[in-house]
Amino acid sequence: MTGDHQTLALLLFSAFVAVTLGITTWVSRERRGSAEEFYAGGRLFTPMENGFAIAGDYMSAASFLGISGLIALFGHDGMLYSVGFLVAWLVVLFLVAELVRNCGRFTLADVVAARMSERPVRIAAGTSSVTVSVLYLVAQMVGAGSLVALLLGGTGEAARTWTVVAVGALMVVYVSLGGMRATTWIQIVKAVLLLAGTVTLTALVLIRFHGDFNRLLLSAAERSGHGAAFLAPGLKYGGDWTARFDFISLGLALVLGTAGLPHILSRFYTVPTARAARRSVVWAIGLIGGFYLMTIVLGFGAAAIVGPDAVRASNAAGNTAVPLLALDLGGGAGSTGGTVLFAVVAAVAFATILAVVAGITLASSASVAHDLYASLRRRRTEPRSEVAVARVAAVGIGVVAIALGLLAKDLNVAFLVGLAFAVAASANLPVLLYSLFWRGFTTRGAVWSVYGGLVPAIVLVLLSPVVSGSPESLFPGVDFQLFPLRNPGLVSVPLGFLAGWLGTVTSSEPADEAKHAETEVRALTGAGAA
Numbered sequence: 407m408t409g410d411h412q413t414l415a416l417l418l419f420s421a422f423v424a425v426t427l428g429i430t431t432w433v434s435r436e437r438r439g440s441a442e443e444f445y446a447g448g449r450l451f452t453p454m455e456n457g458f459a460i461a462g463d464y465m466s467a468a469s470f471l472g473i474s475g476l477i478a479l480f481g482h483d484g485m486l487y488s489v490g491f492l493v494a495w496l497v498v499l500f501l502v503a504e505l506v507r508n509c510g511r512f513t514l515a516d517v518v519a520a521r522m523s524e525r526p527v528r529i530a531a532g533t534s535s536v537t538v539s540v541l542y543l544v545a546q547m548v549g550a551g552s553l554v555a556l557l558l559g560g561t562g563e564a565a566r567t568w569t570v571v572a573v574g575a576l577m578v579v580y581v582s583l584g585g586m587r588a589t590t591w592i593q594i595v596k597a598v599l600l601l602a603g604t605v606t607l608t609a610l611v612l613i614r615f616h617g618d619f620n621r622l623l624l625s626a627a628e629r630s631g632h633g634a635a636f637l638a639p640g641l642k643y644g645g646d647w648t649a650r651f652d653f654i655s656l657g658l659a660l661v662l663g664t665a666g667l668p669h670i671l672s673r674f675y676t677v678p679t680a681r682a683a684r685r686s687v688v689w690a691i692g693l694i695g696g697f698y699l700m701t702i703v704l705g706f707g708a709a710a711i712v713g714p715d716a717v718r719a720s721n722a723a724g725n726t727a728v729p730l731l732a733l734d735l736g737g738g739a740g741s742t743g744g745t746v747l748f749a750v751v752a753a754v755a756f757a758t759i760l761a762v763v764a765g766i767t768l769a770s771s772a773s774v775a776h777d778l779y780a781s782l783r784r785r786r787t788e789p790r791s792e793v794a795v796a797r798v799a800a801v802g803i804g805v806v807a808i809a810l811g812l813l814a815k816d817l818n819v820a821f822l823v824g825l826a827f828a829v830a831a832s833a834n835l836p837v838l839l840y841s842l843f844w845r846g847f848t849t850r851g852a853v854w855s856v857y858g859g860l861v862p863a864i865v866l867v868l869l870s871p872v873v874s875g876s877p878e879s880l881f882p883g884v885d886f887q888l889f890p891l892r893n894p895g896l897v898s899v900p901l902g903f904l905a906g907w908l909g910t911v912t913s914s915e916p917a918d919e920a921k922h923a924e925t926e927v928r929a930l931t932g933a934g935a936a
Contacts, residue, residue, distance in 0.1 A: 457689020858905020
């Protein structure tokens with residue numbers, strides 16, 4: 407990359423960071439310091455504002471950089487992420503959004519603890535939420551490092567390292583100073599920028615092919631070197647039984663995982679009513695659906711215009727396909743148009759990462775303070791001290807995410823998010839659905855459900871080709887691979903549901919019918935909701 411690219415992109419990065427820090431500073435002066443203000447922004451956001459914020463929280467680096475890169479490299483099979491991420495919102499809309507808003511206050515554990523013994527349930531749910539959040543954060547860190555490495559011409563690991571550190575430091579500042587209100591406005595600004603950038607690139611790709619999408623697909627297939635196989639299932643997830651089961655496992659994780667993501671669930675508490683939460687999801691589905699349709703165009707556009715070989719040469723995982731596409735659409739390397747468009751796309755991608763990491767960090771720090779810390783010292787804990795613990799937790803989570811982000815720097819960001827979705831679907835979704843819909847569910851069932859999904863998911867990832875046993879692994883020089891699939895969802899999700907059922911039927915303590923009836927009335931009517 408030329409000096410002009412670097413200078414312009416860095417200026418745009420700096421402008422976005424300055425604006426978001428300004429928002430954070432402005433909000434921090436107005437906050438009241440209460441737990442409700444810090445965790446839920448005072449519950450003052452409208453459905454449209456919250457819908458844009460949900461979209462901003464969900465359309466992460468995995469969506470903008472990772473999915474397009476996978477489509478550019480693997481064609482049809484890469485689209486699984488776009489389809490899975492979008493279909494998942496139907497589960498959220500029909501089964502989760504309104505009921506969660508009525509039953510909880512700030513976190514997933516609030517919903518489950520409403521009818522269970524509070525302490526063990528909060529510890530289990532809080533541990534799971536923090537684990538999912540850290541895995542999700544790692545993907546954003548990897549995306550930030552890949553982006554800046556491309557900006558600097560792919561040279562120097564030091565630049566990538568310092569970028570990951572800087573992103574981690576910024577997310578701690580956003581969360582600790584501004585809380586949910588600042589984070590929400592940052593996500594709204596980011597959603598508008600990302601949608602505008604995606605629409606622009608999509609229009610330029612379609613103009614290049616005179617609006618003929620069929621011609622775009624045929625050109626991508628021809629440039630890929632795989633011919634018609636590029637447009638058919640099986641290029642990445644075909645062949646032997648392992649690849650086919652991996653495809654099913656990933657699809658299951660993507661469709662079920664969204665409803666268990668802590669930073670998505672926490673967004674339903676920022677609106678005043680359950681009806682507003684439901685309308686927020688409708689707004690989000692419209693925005694997110696349009697975005698994922700455009701990522702398909704961008705992915706095949708990168709394959710047709712840039713070429714999979716060039717994408718892979720820049721970043722083996724495909725994370726830089728969209729910036730390279732922008733560079734070509736603007737006129738190529740060295741041109742003014744290419745410089746401007748590349749810089750804008752790089753800045754938008756960086757804004758995407760900053761906004762998403764802020765939302766995830768806030769959700770995970772809330773789990774640490776509101777669930778883990780407060781459950782151990784609930785009688786002596788005041789809201790203000792709980793908020794102080796959340797700010798400290800944000801720093802610790804940031805440090806862990808930075809370290810893991812540097813370790814996983816060569817993996818595709820969409821793939822990393824798929825792992826986070828698998829853990830969320832295995833540990834969080836079963837306990838959430840059982841708590842909302844099963845009258846006989848018990849405290850033991852809740853705890854077993856969380857750990858029965860969380861522990862197998864983590865162990866299977868550690869024993870999978872992701873960590874060892876292949877050239878693309880985190881540790882390619884060693885081999886302790888025992889589990890053949892790269893995504894554990896096919897095994898760990900059923901185990902989470904099975905553990906919850908087994909814990910309930912073997913429990914000596916019967917379910918509290920009165921508490922369930924109270925929770926059911928509140929979930930369906932909103933009576934008594936916070």
